[in-house]
Amino acid sequence: xxxxxxPVAYLTFVFIFSLLAAVILPLPVELVLxxxxxYLMDSSSQFLGLSVGGAFILIAIIMGLGKAAGSWVVFVIGxxxxxxxxxxxxxxxxxxxxxxxxxxxxxxGYMAMFLVMCIPMMTDTVPLYIFSILNKDGEVFDRNWFxxxxxxxxxxxxxxxxxxxxxxxxxxxxxxx
Numbered sequence: 001x002x003x004x005x006x007p008v009a010y011l012t013f014v015f016i017f018s019l020l021a022a023v024i025l026p027l028p029v030e031l032v033l034x035x036x037x038x039y040l041m042d043s044s045s046q047f048l049g050l051s052v053g054g055a056f057i058l059i060a061i062i063m064g065l066g067k068a069a070g071s072w073v074v075f076v077i078g079x080x081x082x083x084x085x086x087x088x089x090x091x092x093x094x095x096x097x098x099x100x101x102x103x104x105x106x107x108x109g110y111m112a113m114f115l116v117m118c119i120p121m122m123t124d125t126v127p128l129y130i131f132s133i134l135n136k137d138g139e140v141f142d143r144n145w146f147x148x149x150x151x152x153x154x155x156x157x158x159x160x161x162x163x164x165x166x167x168x169x170x171x172x173x174x175x176x177x
Contacts, residue, residue, distance in 0.1 A: 004039040007048050014059060015066040018154065021124050022070025023077075028121045029063060029154070030161050037165045056162035064154030067117075071128055071150035075143050078132020102134045109140065110149045117153035120161050 003010050014032050021029045036059065039045050040052050047055040105112060116127050128150070134140060 004035050004047070010036070011059075011062050014062050015069075018063045018066025019070040019073075022067050022128055022150070023073050024125065026123045026125050028123055029067070029157070030121055032063075033059070033158070033161060033165070037162070040166070052166060056159060056166075060155045060158035060162065063158045064151045067124060067154035068147045068151035070124070071132075072143070072147045074125075074128040075132045075141075075146050078129060081129070081133055098134065101130060102140070105131065105134055105140050110145055113141070113146070113149050114153045114156075117150055118157045118160065120157060120164070 003013060017025075017032050018029050021027055036047075036055075040047065040055060048058070050058060113127075113131050116122075116131075117124065131141065132146070
């Protein structure tokens with residue numbers, strides 16, 4: 001909770017955690033919001049002089065930027081990992097699964113990725129790698145749009161969680177102070 005009191009340290013932590021959650025950490029990014037929500041619910045707290053809504057928008061942007069940076073790394077890794085995945089295509093069930101997911105991605109494209117990446121409390125790592133590996137040499141997703149979609153999904157997901165958390169806390173009448 002002390003880190004939340006230092007906005008620069010907290011925002012840096014949020015960015016790095018979001019980036020790592022996209023690339024290697026199988027953890028939901030919302031974990032970094034727990035202390036922040038508790039801190040904001042204290043009536044004597046202030047985060048850069050912003051209202052609760054303003055603070056969440058700032059955190060959402062930073063979290064989105066971290067997820068976007070991580071998705072760029074995953075996109076590059078996914079293109080290289082495609083060759084490794086092709087090795088497992090001899091397994092019938094794996095081949096059918098990949099074919100179904102690839103058809104799904106081609107049909108719904110960026111909207112599918114956006115909706116999947118907006119699901120609260122879900123790890124980002126697995127879906128990002130699936131989307132990037134199924135990209136087949138850039139046929140399904142363009143790198144820039146892949147990153148931009150994850151930026152917007154990261155912002156939207158953080159705001160969804162923030163709205164639900166603050167509304168939940170306020171509906172129970174809890175405001176410390």
